[in-house]
Amino acid sequence: MKLFKPLALCLALALIGCASEAPQPSLPSGVTYLGSNPAPQAEITIPYEKFQLENGLTVVLHQDRSDPLVHLDVTYHVGSAREELGKSGFAHFFEHMMFQGSQHVADEQHFQLVTESGGTLNGTTNSDRTNYFETVPANQLEKMLWLEADRMGFLLPAVTEQAFEVQRATVKNERGQRVDNQPYGRLNELVHQALYPQGHPYSWPVIGWMEELDNGSVDDLRAFFARWYGPNNATLTIGGDFDRQQVLEWVVKYFGPIPRGPAVEQAPKAPAQLSEDRYLTLEDKVHLPLIYLSFPTVYARHQDEAALDLLADILGGGQTSIFYKNLVKAGLAVQAGVSHPCRELSCEFTLYALANPAKMPKLADIETVIRQSIAEFEQRGVTEEDLLKAQVGHEAGTIFGLQSVRGKVTSLAYNQTFFGEPDLLQTDLERYRNVSADDVMRVFNTYLKGQHAVIMSVVPPGQTGLAAANPTFTAPEPIDPATLAHAQKVVPAVIQDTFDRSQVPPAGPAPQLKVPGLWTRTLGNGIEVVGTQSLETPTTEILIALEGGQRLTPANQAGLARLTAAMMDESTDSMTTEQMAQELEKLGSSISISASGYRTYVNVSTLTQNLDATLALLQERLFKPAFRPEDFERVKVQQLQGLQHQANDPAWLASTAWSQLLFGVDNPMGQPLSGTLETVSALTLEQVKGFYQQQFRGGNASVVAVSDIDERTLMSKLDWLANWQGQAAQWPKLVRMPSTKGPVIYLMDKPGAAQSVIKIGRRGLPFDALGEYFKAGLMNYPLGGAFNSRINLNLREDKGYTYGARSGFSGGPELGSFVAGASVRSDVTAESVKEFLGEMTGFAENGMTRQELDFMRASVTQSDALKFETPGQKARFLGKLQRYNLPDNFVAQQGALINTISLNELNQLARKELDLSRMIILVVGDKTTIEAPLIALGYEVKPLTL
The missing domain is CATH 3.30.830.10 (Metalloenzyme, LuxS/M16 peptidase-like)
Incomplete structure (x- = not known):
């Protein structure tokens, strides 16, 4: 398949101006040059240079002078999979501790320095790695290197009993907010307990079991850090606007004296194996019963990974899939999907459906439909269009991921950490391009057909009769903490410096701010188009904003703007929902319509080479919606079921109540955008058609466009907008709002x-x-x-x-x-x-x-x-x-x-x-x-x- 070859070549040419300089013969002492790809030799690439310090730290540099900023990422090859049985949660815990100061950085100073520098920062932990990153103006890079080096080499003096207790409480709050207080929040951790045997690195959650974290000590934590957070188990990746030689000198200065940590070996691959189906049931505070099937497969970059990814997309990746047709389109499920998440040691092929309790509440019946859909796929096989859509989607996603320095740095850091090669874009493109229909059917027969799975049912409290089957798996008993040995105290290494680390490095000269140059055109019908040219990737973004949104509707029709927007994603006069989705998928484009309090938005994202075809589909969607009764009934049911689902989310309840308290139940701004059960139940198809006529008018519209093509060329492709008729809609008067006198x-x-x-x-x-x-x-x-x-x-x-x-x-x-x-x-x-x-x-x-x-x-x-x-x-x-x-x-x-x-x-x-x-x-x-x-x-x- 060669659909994207010209595109990728254009991308390589676009990036070549940002490429790293050729390797210099002279490098700072203590730096070894390991290779580069400064001049793109492939269709698509991220230029980089790779080095290594004497202590084992790998350094990857990517120069990009298009914006006055830098993104720095330190990835440690340690996640929850490196933890010991009975001592879970330490890797994630360090994501918190690494922001609490170090020997030369005071408590909260890390956040203060990055924030006052105008930057952003964060850290993330998964089963296989932990990373810490900052995006800052280019003149702040030395300061960021000083910060990261200090917590790599000098963290342990700040790991005190008091800091340990405060962050232990914070982790518990995080679990409460993201897991325990969220509908379906415990699903993944319970599935993984059933999928992997006790002791497997993926058998416990990344955030850890709270009772095990409670049993841990400061000495345990310090020992974990000393074992895994050495420079030889880390990759430092820097992208953006910097001087190569200066950066290498800074890296040597701040990181070079940090001693190498214990040797780290690659963990053995460990895909899950099941000898039988395992059924689980979880009673949760939910409205929509959920069924989730997880089949063991391979591991990241296994030769079958690409074919399995494409199989997941073909089977359940969108509105053209068998999964969507048999479950969502048929009204049996509110949502359904298929995916193939992969990790370093193991991957899983997952299928899920949120049942529509008004039509098919029993998950056993939903499971039957899922298995019938799998059988239907086997009977039908893989079509040429199936494969094309999945491959184009993968390539388009890859290109859109290169729009930011952070996206490029993240890709380089990930591939270096796990596979020893920073830039694998071209290799990945070829991996997915070379998958054949026979490959997809082969992996289907190997990993899905007739294979065993973990089948999880999540049901409302007291309704276990809705589960797919009686539970056949019982989670193992927790590890007895009395059997665990606590770590010995760790004495921090003495690091010899030739400079004073307590001094915060100064910022460099302030970079020149690059505000986008813009152009403005007003069409004959009054629509204003504002645009700018962006040359970094061959993509085009168009945003059409229509004034109005929920503000146009009376309070007793709350949800109408959102329901209308959802209907605009359905059939048109000449295309079914599936046909429209199929054409977009073949282009790697997206057209999405959404409603807000004051506007309806139409977002278009496309590869520029496919702009003309995408705009033709946009006109079809904007001007020829079919508003078919069968689509309306299905979409309305989905919105109603979604409301009942949201009623179990405390954050949604608070947001909805807050709007009513501030703006009043009689004002449209006091009602949720999704409406209420009462208002949405009363909405009719005629009201949707009426709102469409009121909202989708040229007089309400304004347009923003960002593309790699010039103004004249882009405007020639948007000239059809001048024919959009209709005057601007008038906003009704807001009724009197309630008093907020307090405090109450x-x-x-x-x-x-x-x-x-x-x-x-x-x-x-x-x-x-x-x-x-x-x-x-x-x-x-x-x-x-x-x-x-x-x-x-x-x-x-x-x-x-x-x-x-x-x-x-x-x-x-x-x-x-x-x-x-x-x-x-x-x-x-x-x-x-x-x-x-x-x-x-x-x-x-x-x-x-x-x-x-x-x-x-x-x-x-x-x-x-x-x-x-x-x-x-x-x-x-x-x-x-x-x-x-x-x-x-x-x-x-x-x-x-x-x-x-x-x-x-x-x-x-x-x-x-x-x-x-x-x-x-x-x-x-x-x-x-x-x-x-x-x-x-x-x-x-x-x-x-x-």
Whole structure:
């Protein structure tokens, strides 16, 4: 298949200007040159150079001077799979500990330095690796290398008993928020217990079993770090705008003295094996019963991996698949899908369906349909179009992943860590291109047909009769902690330096901000098109914004805008839903339509070589929707079932209740975008057709375009937009909104909730780019706008009450709000409310400090360097300019305002905007355990229901 060959060649040519320089004969002492691909020899490549220090640290450099930023990634080849049986969760725990300071970096200083540099940072852990990364303006790179080196070589002095306990509480909060308090949150960890025998590296969850983390000690943690976090088990990857020689000298300076850690060998591949089907049942607080089948397969980069990936896409990867046709299209399931997730040691072929309880609630019946679908696939086989769509989708996804430096660095780091070769793009393209229909059928017969699986049923409480079968698997008993030996104390190595590591490296000269150059055209019918050229990848992004959204609908028709948008993804006059999806898949393009509070958006993403064909499909979708009754009934049922599903999510309940409290149930802005069971049940197909006529008018439309082709060429392809007729729709008048006088606590009961959701705030200012709304955001930044803000440091880092707490202003064209909030441990709900109010009161009374003002100024102004890198970022920037009629230089005007606004003006704003007498408090949690402590705070507590 050669569909993408010209495209990939264009991509290689586009990237060659960003390629690394040829290897220099002179390298800093202690650096070994290991190879490069500076001039693209393949169709598609990421230019890089690879080096190694004497201590074993692998260094990969990728130069890209298109934006004044750098992305740095340190990947350690250690994840939960390296943990010992009975001592789970340590790898993930270090994701937290590595941000808590080191010998020369104070507690919270890592976040402070990165944030005030205008950068972003994070860390992630999976079963096979842990990575830490920062994206910062290019002049901050030396500082980032100093930070990463300090926690690689000097972390252990900061691993104290107190820090250990605080982060242990934070991890428990993370589990509560992301696992225990989420519908279906425990699915994967239970499936993996059944799929892998006890002791297999994948038999425990990445976050760990909390009882095992409780049994761990500081010495255990320190020993785990000493074993796995040495430079010889790490890859440092840097991409962006930097000087190669200078970077290598910095790397040697900061990382070179760190001693090599213990030798690390590759873990043996360990695909799962099942001798029988294993059935499990989980009772969870869900509305939609779920069935999940997991078949063991191979491991990452096995010769059959590519064919299995394509098999998953063909069998259940979209609206043209057998899975979709037999389950979702037939109305038996609200969602269904197939995937083939792969990890270093093992892969799994997974199939799932969320049952429609109104039509087929019993998962045994759903399992029958799934197995019939598998048999149907075997009978039908793989068609030429099946293979084409799957292969094109893979190649398009690869190219879109190269739009950011972070995407390229992540790819280089992943491939180097696991396979010893940073750039495997061309190899991967060939792997998937060379898969034949016979290959797909071969892996189907080998790994799926007649093979055993773990079959998981998730059912509502007390409804085990809906499960696919009685459980045939019992999870093994936890490891007795008394049988585990605790680690001996680890003495940190003495590292000899020729410089003072306690000194924070200075920033380099400020980089020149590259705000996208733009052009504006107004079509004959008044539609404005704003665009810019982006040459890094041969792709085009088009965003059509239609003013209106839910704002056009009365409150008793909440959900109509979203239902109409969903219907626009269905059949047209001349194409079925499946035919449209098939044509898009063959192009590697996407057209998505979504509704928001004030707008309906049409997003188009395509490879530029397929732009003409994609735009033809866009016109079909925009102007010729069929609105067939059978599509309407299915889509409406899916939206209703989704609402019943969301009713089990505390965060959704809190968001919905909050909108009603602030804006009122009689206002469209006080209703959820998805509507309510009452409003959506009453919606008709005629109302959808009416809303389409009201919303999809040329007078409502504005367009943003980002492409690698020039303005003239692109506009010639968009000239059909000039024929779009219709005047702008008028917004109805908003009804009177409720009072938010307080403080008063509204309590919504969520029985058995592991965490409570807290929201504190009021209605606020609409959006402006340079006025009081913008200034209020600056004021809030040290209070709750950054990770190391007062609120987050208090509730997360000092108290261990939550996984994260924030506050902020949000504003649209006519309404806005201020909200401070978090999900907190249920047992500290009242204490958390008290801390929130205390921080806000203290900030209002005393204001921010001079140090906080300097921090805000540095952080917000320097972060502009990161805002315009990808086509998507450019499109959002242009969209904001267009929507609010902003001057082209508003970013520079904001920068000048930030640097001149006085401490006194910001503190006056704090006193005005943080007045608690104008605020209300919402708590969603288990009433039986949290009501009495909330009443004890001394505020009026009112019950609330939706």
